[in-house]
Amino acid sequence: MRYLMFVCGDPDHTEADAAAAPSMDDWFTAARATGAYRQGIRLQPTDDATTVRVRNGQLLVTDGPFTESKEWIAGVAVLDCADLDEALELAARNPMAWEGRIELRPIHSEGGPDD
Numbered sequence: 128m129r130y131l132m133f134v135c136g137d138p139d140h141t142e143a144d145a146a147a148a149p150s151m152d153d154w155f156t157a158a159r160a161t162g163a164y165r166q167g168i169r170l171q172p173t174d175d176a177t178t179v180r181v182r183n184g185q186l187l188v189t190d191g192p193f194t195e196s197k198e199w200i201a202g203v204a205v206l207d208c209a210d211l212d213e214a215l216e217l218a219a220r221n222p223m224a225w226e227g228r229i230e231l232r233p234i235h236s237e238g239g240p241d242d
Contacts, residue, residue: 129165129237130214132204132221133230138197140226148225158206163217167204198228205234 158164178189201223208214211231218229 128208128210128214129234130206130208130211130231131234132206132214132218133200133232134202134204134221134223135198135228135230136201136223137227144225148222149220151222154221157220158217161217163206163208163213165205165207167202169202170200173199201227206231 155164173191176191178187178191180187180189206214206217208217211233214231218224218231221229223229
């Protein structure tokens with residue numbers, strides 16, 4: 128099963144959590160070795176975000192992210208795991224689980240609306 132892993136930063140993490148976090152290089156090595164890591168995308172900071180909405184037929188474009196939060200999405204990765212337990216184990220070893228948070232979501236479909 129494929130999962131989208133949202134990698135989220137959190138400025139409220141403690142220095143102890145950051146110091147205890149495993150190495151990102153080690154995480155990538157292990158994730159690639161199992162074949163679970165398929166693709167990742169690192170995002171620019173939230174200051175570079177633009178939010179697009181249409182309300183009452185009017186286009187609304189806003190600088191910055193939509194969510195009013197201290198947390199931010201730093202990147203995403205596609206994982207191909209046997210099940211949720213495997214995805215959870217992999218996510219728990221990612222350093223950002225220690226310094227931020229990881230959200231896993233099963234991928235509904237890939238490609239266009241007919242998938």
